[in-house]
Amino acid sequence: MGPRLALVAGEPAGVGPELCVRLAQQPRQDSRLEVFADPDTLRAAAEALSLPLRLLDPGAAAEKPGDIALRAVPNAVPSRFGTPDPSNARAVIDALTAAADGCLRGGYDGLVTGPVHKATINAGGIAYTGTTELLAERAGREVVMMLANDIVRVALATTHLPLRAVADAIGREGLKTTLRIVHAALRNDFGIESPRIAVLGLNPHAGEAGHLGREEIETIAPAMAELAAEGLSLIGPLPADTAFLPAKLAGFDAVLAMYHDQGLPVLKYSGFERAVNLTLGLPYPRVAVDHGTALDLAGSGRADPSSLFAAVETCARIAARRAR
Structure with missing residues (x-):
């Protein structure tokens, strides 16, 4: 049944x-x-x-x-x-x-x-x-919001926050927790044995080597490096404006966006009718x-x-x- x-x-x-x-x-x-x-x-x-x-x-x-x-x-x-x-x-x-x-x-x-x-x-x-x-x-439980359709899965590092509060809400330990939850869900709930997760930068052009912000250098990349040592397959930090190109998406099982409207407009445009919202964790x-x-x-x-x-x-x- x-x-x-x-x-x-x-x-x-x-x-x-x-x-x-x-x-x-x-x-x-x-x-x-x-x-x-x-x-x-x-x-x-x-x-x-x-x-x-x-x-x-x-x-x-x-x-x-x-x-x-x-x-x-x-x-x-x-x-x-x-x-x-x-x-x-x-x-x-x-x-x-x-x-x-x-x-x-x-x-x-x-x-x-x-x-x-x-x-x-x-x-x-x-x-x-x-x-x-x-x-x-x-x-x-600590949880992660993920939206998914037949084309892309987008998880969120922050959810319902004013934009001016996003940068302060992104910390190294929080990112590590989020990525571990996403990795476990991709394995256990989606049956992907070795998930590949793209991680977006917070700033335009992923900070442009620090010229447009240092969150990528000081927070996001170090968190990714620590998780890579644990065996997670992470790609980034990537500029959000090109990460969703079809050729690039083919290399990822999910994308972690830093805030709500960074990743979800792309997902909804790509297939709003069949999109769903999952609570991981x-x-x-x-x-x-x-x-x-x-x-x-x-x-x-x-x-x-x-x-x-x-x-x-x-x-x-x-x-x-x-x-x-």
Whole structure:
């Protein structure tokens, strides 16, 4: 039957619920899904899309298109497509933490998460910087964010920071920890025996031999040298403006970018629809969609489910590999 995956629909006013409904129409052979969401929101999404939906008890097996097992997390107030309500912020967070705790207890083999609306969660009185950070704190683990599609894998040395804070956040020990996590994930979760990781510089032209910044010389290169002595295969520091050329990408299994918008625009341009967001370093696989709540599309039936489909496939594949 495949691994058992927890699926969190995310922001109830966004496209997450209807993407879950679309997913329920697909025959599943690689995994067993249990969705954490408000039942009325899922029913409203199914009605808007004119698709069948039968909500089953937790643990029940889907028998026909539209079947999906539900772990109900009720909203505080009814949800309206395209209009997030801070009153429902607690339900969004409760769904994430319940699913994560289920994975930590061993009740699920992996976690797939839909898009959430950070501003609405914070407006609901809950301090929230991102699901990656929430899951890391819950598990007590250091983690790395990686986004991947069929063309490139991009891991991040820093995630959701203002640009002016990035340089101060990059230290030698932190980089070493990040690269060790990426190396282990490429081996254990992706089955790459000897991973090759490209490491980008922080500054334009990777610092131009110190003329455009010294972070490459004083921090990044020394960290790489220490890890190379441990046996890691690292290339760089590389100028970010040429590292993603197809001829160069062919020589890497992943790229470590120094900050969020250094690497992710390239990944999203190269294949946004099939891109997924992975949290490396957790004791269970976590894969998320690589898009936002798309409030303007909610309830219209025009949202592309490809990223959610890819996230489930990726999470199931990694969970099965870990089980072996």
